[in-house]
Structure formats: C-alpha cells, structure tokens
Amino acid sequence: MNMNxxxxxxxxxxxxxxxxxxxxxxxxxxxxxxxxxxxxxxVCSDEVWAGEVGDSLRSALQRPYAVLPQMHLEVYxxxxxxxxxxxxxxxxxxxxxxxxxxxxxxxxxxxxxxxFKFYKGRYAQGQTYIEGKARYAKDLAPLIxxxxxxxxxxxxxxxxxxxxxVSRLSTDEAIERDVLAGTGVSMTIPMGSYAVVIDxxxxxxxxxxxxxxxxxxxxxxxxIFIHSEPYTGPEQFSLTSILAxxxxxxxxxxxxxxxxxxxxVERRMQPLYEEINFNGAIAxxxxxxxxxxxxxxxxxxxxxxxxxxxxxxxVTVEGYTYAPYFDKREYMREIExxxxxxxxxx
Numbered sequence: 001m002n003m004n005x006x007x008x009x010x011x012x013x014x015x016x017x018x019x020x021x022x023x024x025x026x027x028x029x030x031x032x033x034x035x036x037x038x039x040x041x042x043v044c045s046d047e048v049w050a051g052e053v054g055d056s057l058r059s060a061l062q063r064p065y066a067v068l069p070q071m072h073l074e075v076y077x078x079x080x081x082x083x084x085x086x087x088x089x090x091x092x093x094x095x096x097x098x099x100x101x102x103x104x105x106x107x108x109x110x111x112x113x114x115x116f117k118f119y120k121g122r123y124a125q126g127q128t129y130i131e132g133k134a135r136y137a138k139d140l141a142p143l144i145x146x147x148x149x150x151x152x153x154x155x156x157x158x159x160x161x162x163x164x165x166v167s168r169l170s171t172d173e174a175i176e177r178d179v180l181a182g183t184g185v186s187m188t189i190p191m192g193s194y195a196v197v198i199d200x201x202x203x204x205x206x207x208x209x210x211x212x213x214x215x216x217x218x219x220x221x222x223x224i225f226i227h228s229e230p231y232t233g234p235e236q237f238s239l240t241s242i243l244a245x246x247x248x249x250x251x252x253x254x255x256x257x258x259x260x261x262x263x264x265v266e267r268r269m270q271p272l273y274e275e276i277n278f279n280g281a282i283a284x285x286x287x288x289x290x291x292x293x294x295x296x297x298x299x300x301x302x303x304x305x306x307x308x309x310x311x312x313x314x315v316t317v318e319g320y321t322y323a324p325y326f327d328k329r330e331y332m333r334e335i336e337x338x339x340x341x342x343x344x345x346x
Contacts, residue, residue, distance in 0.1 A: 033098035033124045037330050038159060040080045043090045044103035052141035053103055053132070058082065060148035061155070065329045066272050067287045068300050077329045079152060096124035098162070099155050104133045105140065114139040116147055118154060128158045156333075163330075164188060164337030179203060183226050184308075184346025185317060188338055202227045202253050213325050221322040222335060225249070228315045231307060236314050237284050239273040242305055245316070250290075261295035263320075278306065279343065290320055300328055302336050308344045317342045 035041065040061060048054060062078040064071035071077075085094060090102075100122070104111065114134035122129035130151065134140035144151075170191040180186050182198040189205060196204040203226040210217045227249050235241055243265050250263035265271065271288025278285075286303040303318035319335035321328050 030121060030123065030125045030127075031096050033096055033127050033162070035097045035099070036081070037098075037163070038080055038333070039097075040082050040099040040101060040155060041094060041097040042082055042084045042101045042103065043087060043094075044084065045086055045105070046084075048103055048105055048137050049084045051137055053105075053137045053144065054084075056141045056144040056148070057101065060144065060152055063152075065332075067269060067289055068328050068332070069289060069298070072269070077327050079329075080155060096127065098124075098126075099128045099158070101130045101132065103140070104131065105135070105137050106133075107135050111135045114143050116140065116143045118151075126158070126162065128155055160333050160337045160340065162337075163334045164341050167334065167338055168341070175205065179205070179226070180345065183228070183315075184311075184344055185226055185315065185342050186345050187224075187317065187342035189224075190338070197253070200228070202249060204253065211323075211326060218323075218325040220326060220331065222319065222331060224317070224319045224335075224338065225254075226315070226317050228308075228313045231312050231314045237275075237282075237305065237307075239271065239284075239286065242273075242284060242286055242303065242316070243271065243288075246303065246318070256292040256295040256297060258295050261292050261297075263290055264293050265289070266291040266298060278304065278340070281306065286318075297322060299323065300332050302332060302339060304339050304342070306344065308346070310344075311346060315344055 042049065042054075042057060044053065061080045061082060064076040065079050068077050080099070111133045112135055114132075116130070116132045119129040119131065121127050132140050132144060134143075167188050167190045172189045172191050172193050175189045175193055175195050176187070178195060178198050179189065182200060183203050190207065192209065193205050193207045196206050203224075205224040207222045209220045209222075211220050229236075229245065247264050254263040255261060256263070266289035269289050271286050274285045275282055276285050277283075284305040286305070288301055288303075289298060290301045291298040299320060299322045301318055301320040303316060305314060305316045307313075308315050317339050319339055321331040321335060323331055
C-alpha cells in the first residue's frame with residue numbers, strides 16, 4: 001500500500017471531522033416549544049416585575065382579547081397569561097417555553113443603551129424570544145411601551161400559527177377535497193368536522209366537541225362559513241357592507257334550535273375592522289360577536305374577506321365559537337388559525 005496516500009487520506013478525514021465538529025461537539029437540534037397556549041414567560045427579578053417594566057409588560061400583553069363577550073367587564077380574558085420567574089429559575093425546564101421575554105437590568109458595557117429586541121428560536125423551534133436590556137429599569141420601560149403593539153402582534157401571530165400547525169396534524173382530507181371542489185377554497189379542516197352544506201354560494205362546516213369542566217361534560221361548537229358574491233366595487237370591503245352581507249347569509253342559512261331563530265351580528269358591541277396583508281393581497285379582517293335571534297345563544301366570530309381577481313369575486317371565510325361554559329380565547333385563536341390556512345385556487 002502507498003503509505004503517503006494512506007497518510008493523506010487520514011489527514012483529509014481528520015480535516016473533514018474537524019470542520020463538522022467543534023470542541024464542544026455538534027449542536028443538538030432544538031426541542032419543540034413547551035407551555036400552555038397563550039402563556040408568556042417573563043424572566044426578571046421580583047423587584048423589576050413589581051416596578052415600571054412589569055407595569056409596561058402587563059399593560060401591553062394583558063389587555064382584553066378582542067372581541068369576546070366579557071371584554072368590557074372587570075373579569076375578562078386577557079390577550080396572554082403572564083408567568084414571571086427570576087433569572088436563577090430560568091433553567092432547562094423553562095428555556096424551551098413557547099414565548100419568553102428575558103429582562104436584563106445590569107450595569108455592563110452591553111446595557112448602557114437600552115434595547116428591546118425580538119428573536120426566533122433561541123432555545124426551541126418556533127419559539128418567540130424577546131430580550132430587553134438596560135442599565136436601569138426606568139430606561140427600559142418606555143421602550144417596551146413604544147413597541148407594545150409590535151410585541152403583542154408578534155406573539156399573537158405565532159400563537160395563531162402554532163394552533164394551525166396543530167390542526168394540520170389531523171385533518172379530514174375528504175371534506176377538504178369537497179370544499180375545494182365546491183368553493184375553490186383550499187383550507188385545513190380538522191378531523192371531527194361535519195359538512196352541513198357545501199355549495200358555491202354558501203358552505204358550512206361544523207365541529208362539535210365535548211369538554212370536561214368540573215364533574216360535567218359540556219359541548220363546544222365551532223363552525224366555518226364560506227360564501228362569495230360578485231365584486232362590484234371597493235365599497236364592499238367596508239365594515240358596513242361586510243356585516244350586512246353576513247347578516248343576509250346567516251339569516252337565510254343558519255337557523256337556531258328554536259323555530260324562527262337565526263344567527264345575526266350582535267350590534268351592541270361594535271365589531272373591530274382592520275385591513276391586513278394576507279397571501280400578498282389586501283384582506284378585510286373583522287372580529288365581532290354573533291347572537292341567535294329569538295333564542296339565547298351567542299359568542300365570538302372571526303371573518304376574513306378577500307378579492308379573487310381571477311373570478312372577480314369577493315370571498316369571505318369566517319368562523320365562530322359557541323362555548324358558554326368555557327373561556328373562548330384559545331378557541332378563537334384556533335378559528336383564526338384555520339381560516340388563515342385558506343387559499344383561493346379556482
């Protein structure tokens with residue numbers, strides 16, 4: 001055997017392994033996130049949590065979730081549940097948490113200028129990690145307030161995306177195919193759903209679940225509507241037009257348990273309207289409450305209205321929840337996540 005060739009081969013192999021492995025060894029893949037849905041972990045000292053920084057975080061992240069039945073009452077569902085832990089308890093159990101805000105108040109070279117930065121996947125895949133640094137807490141609090149909306153939107157959008165990801169793990173492919181064929185809309189339909197009606201003018205997908213509370217089981221109902229109309233002008237994107245169209249559709253297609261009852265928009269609480277970028281185009285997002293006329297049912301709904309240029313059609317995909325015995329925040333995040341999986345493919 002040519003020994004020079006053998007030595008050369010060993011050197012090449014050694015270099016290859018040196019390039020692939022550091023002295024500390026290969027970095028293990030990041031774990032998945034942990035923690036309850038809608039929870040945010042704040043890592044800071046008890047003193048900081050009780051002061052201006054804690055107040056700024058609570059003000060930004062614990063305002064009422066819009067739009068839910070109790071949002072204007074003293075007891076309401078907040079956007080997020082906050083859990084605070086001191087730095088010494090931020091160990092391997094807590095580090096993969098789904099949403100982490102790490103507050104570092106210290107007198108060091110890297111804290112002389114206050115900063116509040118957003119990161120992705122610091123300790124876990126899909127993790128939202130936010131880090132605030134400052135020499136003094138009083139300098140960081142205003143910066144948190146300035147970026148409050150951005151922070152809230154980021155964490156909410158990640159929670160919605162995670163919910164959609166969970167739904168995609170178990171879907172009813174048969175209903176998905178039927179919905180696509182009947183409406184031209186592709187979207188995630190979770191297992192356990194039932195197609196009440198699938199038609200090009202109106203589609204209704206219903207999902208009934210049973211949840212335990214105390215010692216009793218209670219029903220939770222979620223539904224998805226898909227309906228469309230010819231596009232005639234930009235005024236159809238107004239809140240007034242969208243709500244009027246919704247009332248017309250549900251009055252004709254969604255009846256309640258008692259004779260003469262039907263679904264309508266609850267007008268005593270003004271729905272929220274926002275134009276958003278969805279799949280590269282402008283869409284109208286509406287969050288509001290529904291009620292059952294001539295009955296006692298009600299709950300929140302989420303609506304997304306899009307323009308399909310190929311067919312010159314306005315397409316609305318919306319969902320609702322009826323869960324009188326339960327908090328509704330995470331059910332509505334689930335609905336929003338499902339609706340945001342939709343794509344118009346006709």
